[in-house]
Amino acid sequence: MQMPDPDRFVISRKDLIVARLQDVLPKGAVISDPAETHAYECDGLTAYRCPPLAAVLPSTTDQVSAVLKICNDMNVPVVPRGAGTSLAGGALPTADCVILGVARMNEVIETNYADRYIRVQSGRTNLSVTGAVEANGFFYAPDPSSQLACAIAGNIAMNSGGAHCLKYGVTTNNLLGVTMVMMDGTVVDLGGPYLDAGGLDLLGVICGSEGQLGVVTEATLRILPKPEGARPVLMGFDSAEAAGACVSDIIKAGVLPVAIEYMDRPCIEVCEAFAKAGYPMCEALLIVEVEGADPEIDAQLALITRIAKAHDPVEIREAQTADEAARIWLGRKSAFGAMGRVNDYMCLDGTIPVSELPYVLRRIGEMSKDYGLAVGNVFHAGDGNMHPLILFNANEDGQLEKCEALGAEILKLCVEVGGCLTGEHGVGIEKRDLMGVQYDPADMSAQMNIKDVFDPKWLLNAAKVFPLKTSAAHRGKP
């Protein structure tokens, strides 16, 4: 993975930069000892590492503003970092950069149940947002798998999704406002507790801009009342085609489950060995969850079961108790961990139109054979957000490259059938060089024009999202 050459002049001024940062931050908030900056050398995409020049951990919006102003004045690249769980290398440093971590900014600023929002500092973890409101019967809907660890700042940067997007949408649909610091230190408030904030929808652009337009320090998030109940049903099928057709028929029938999750045989086997959830051994497994009061759930599950039966399921198991429901989810929720136990893997997250599911799964199977690397599929079937897991051995020479090549082929396939490269993880560096598969130069130019407005010097996370060649002119590095 190519990264821009670090700026030698910036590196040569490290002591001065650190001293100026120390002037505006509390004691202990500037990390510059190489023994300690190693902690920030990578994020969840561990294949790529590079210790930063320094890392800072500010506690307030004003401190973030002061840091950015200094870095902007001294032309120091900045890489914002939430909890460092990005699977796309969104927080990968360069040797000349300052990592700006928001981990110390994790307070709840305001909860408003009348207007159903919570305002938090952006370093707060996703799950602890729900934690702050659940005693009052509310929750925050986006639920990425990493929700225990991942920060709201990162969720906003990547526009994170989760398993329940079919009904509740992704981060952008649940984000009402942000306080953001631009690279020159200017603090802007975008959106707020309004249903129509007026003016151009800049908030909509900030969400999913991968930390390239500003550093979000505070967020106003929509909270929702918890449903009366929820219950999953597990359904096994003999073929991907049958499962795919079943998903499509459920949606067409007018039911809107909160989640439809899919696992294929390789995943089922590994998860079963790990979690012992009692999954049937079959080609494709669906977990469908619906919400409501008991009689409402009964009615929806009866309809879903009736639809599924038309596709010759090998098994249908409705959870009768909370314990059974938990067991149905257990295997799915531990899928990534279980896979990681048996192999190194690369997790992709291309999205496809749901109707293309059987074709895409068949093609992935063929590609997997061609490359000689096993691929397990576990994903959000309701919204077409796939998660092919390519298994490889990181210690064997050439395997990572081979895995990346297969990953690229799979993502190209996703785009070819009308989908996209990434549904919720973001482009980062991982998919950066594939952007041209989905977007023409003019499409990317329109996006980069936005960055020119917010960060004219291209100092914020500049080596991500756009292929380096494509962004060179904007970055002033022709």
Add this chain to the structure above:
Amino acid sequence: MSPDTELEIADAIRSATGPLKIIGGGTRSYTRHVQGDVLSTAAHSGITLYDPGALTLVAKSGTPVAEIEQVLAAQGQMLAFEPMDHRTLLGTKGTPTIGGVVAANVSGPRRISSVGACRDSLLGVRFVDGTGTVIKNGGRVMKNVTGYDLVKLMAGSFGTLGVLTEVSLKVLPLPAAVATVTLPDLPPDQAVAAMSAALGTPFEVTGTWFGPYHHQTPRKLHLRLEGAAASVAYRAQALSKTLDPFGPSQIDTDTDANRALWQGIRDMTHLKDQTFVSRISVPPSNAARFVEDIGQTLNSRMDLDWSGGLIWCSAHENDLADNSQMTANPAHVDPQIKGAQILLDRLQDAAGLDGGHATLLKAPVSMPACALFQPKDPARAKLEAAIRAKFDPRGILNQGLMG
């Protein structure tokens, strides 16, 4: 000009030598004061893809909304953000287009539920920017974080960043049953509290309307529930019980009657005889104070949608004439215009206090051109102007409409 291909739309913009007034069906009248040659997308029409099993529809920007709604209804689906039809309210003619809906981010009563606004259902766009370059963003899938999200930016940009040529939308199942829970004659603070309480329940309220706040007219609070018949009946009972502290409520489960009721609310047809109509956005809980403040000093009618987050302030010509007496100067101006200006200024001042804003939707015919949208703070205005300059460097698209 009404080109019927994307290529011709691009040509028209590239070869334009002066400002262009961009319209769809021309039914929403946001561009009424915009100068320039008219460029209409109405001839660029047709549904290009409909995949009911994936809940997605793609259409060229000039496609009539009615055509889309009909095609969806045949498969038991709908545009969940229920875009309003402005024609009755504004007295306009023409055919509303999907491009116009997206450009104005038109969102109905269901905005208050997890469905969200038009922009939340928008999955992808194709558009031509001010240089005549065709740009695409997003796609046709529900989860897509590839590159920046210009899709949201284009929704509600009123043609100032580019001319939409194609939009891709998430659609939802059409609910089989609709019920309305109604509470009679509440004061505004109680009504706003009741709407908030209703939305805090797990019963999935998808519409909240209160009004009219006008003289001594009795006011009603309507709450909408949608879904399968048995589920709606259950939730209506449960909701009604929860709202007992606000007084007795009635439940109406006549689905057809309820659809008509909520379509009327969506289109604000009951305001059609008003000369002045403004939409005000404030945090929902502030709505009660807002209507009391305005209502005590100026003659107007107020209707609350989105739990109070959207206030419709309207006035009859007699109200405007009365309001014109409020200040002496300038004495020579037409009382209608003066009354409208006084009311609009007050609404913008009051909304601005809460960080909100007021938009002028309908004004006396003789009223001279003025900004329809409330001016933004200078820092924000500068940011928006810089973005417009990137997309439309010559500044020819709907010049001056958004600042």
